[in-house]
Amino acid sequence: MNKQLLWLPFAAFIILGLILYSGIGKDPTKLDSRLIGKAIPAFSKSLLLSDQTITEKDIKGPALINVFASWCPACYSEHPYLMELSAKEKVVIYGLNYKDDKQDALKFIDRLGNPYNMIIFDNNGRLGIDLGVYGAPETFVVDKSNTIVYRHVGEVNERVWTNIILPKMLGTEGQ
Amino acid sequence: MKKLLVTFFILLVILPQTAFSVISVYQFDDPAKEARFNQLVNELRCPKCQNNNLADSNSELSIDLKDIIYEKVQAGESDEQILVYLKDRYGDFISYNPPVKPSTWLLWYGPFVFLLIGGFFLYRFQSSHRQDTQDQQNDEQQANSMLEQWAKEAKDQETK
Structure with a gap:
């Protein structure tokens, strides 16, 4: 048998190793959003703190849309940082209260504070589905022209804000 | 015992369906x-x-x-x-x-590529194996003819 062929398993091992190595550190639970580069989907929803109804036209970017719920444990640990963002950095944040009980949601805001400009009350979760939400917390970055430029799945903290979200927002402001 | 078994098998057939209708x-x-x-x-x-x-x-x-x-x-x-x-x-x-799109080509066509590679090696292995047995047969033939030769030579010397 040809001696050179003996190198083949080794080469195959290296190639397979590289393919598998490129997958390390990737979170398979994170899905790409289909809405990147698209406008906020049309909706008409009432607010949590008043009976007023708003539509997608009432959202004014650049802003964040933060999907939260009182049943979501990570939302509790994320909330203080959102308070800080809105107070110190003057970031406009819209809340999307996703599939929550109204009383529980009000208690959540009452206890932890309200960093949101407006809180959309999405009790049946249909706006969430239109946004492709599959787990709270999720945060959408909306630019000046109300286009969604990024979706972050999971908690927003200082590291996520400075490394990921802020560059995306600055990118939009530079346009 | 037989009755018990029959009941068991009847239940085996019916139960999954009832479970499905509940869901x-x-x-x-x-x-x-x-x-x-x-x-x-x-x-x-x-x-x-x-x-x-x-x-x-x-x-x-x-x-x-x-x-x-x-x-x-x-x-x-x-x-x-x-x-x-x-x-x-x-x-x-x-x-x-x-x-089927470029990012899923490996998923869709990969198995066929591997099948081809495997087939290629199987073919090579088989043909080299066939060569080996042929060589072996040749060797045996050669050895046999040599033995015959020696036997003949030994006989010739005896008669001398």
């Missing part, structure tokens, strides 16, 4: 629509879970998606329309039947 909370007038609904929820994947179809998942999101699919099937939307609706929101991840 299905969606009422259809049209059996064709029901069949389409069942096919869709079996083929579609729950976005929240890593490896669960909508039919098997009881997560809040799966229940909502099943409700939506039910409404759409009842409203007479085609499978295609429903798939487009869901893919617009959750991407190809939602479907267990990924489309």
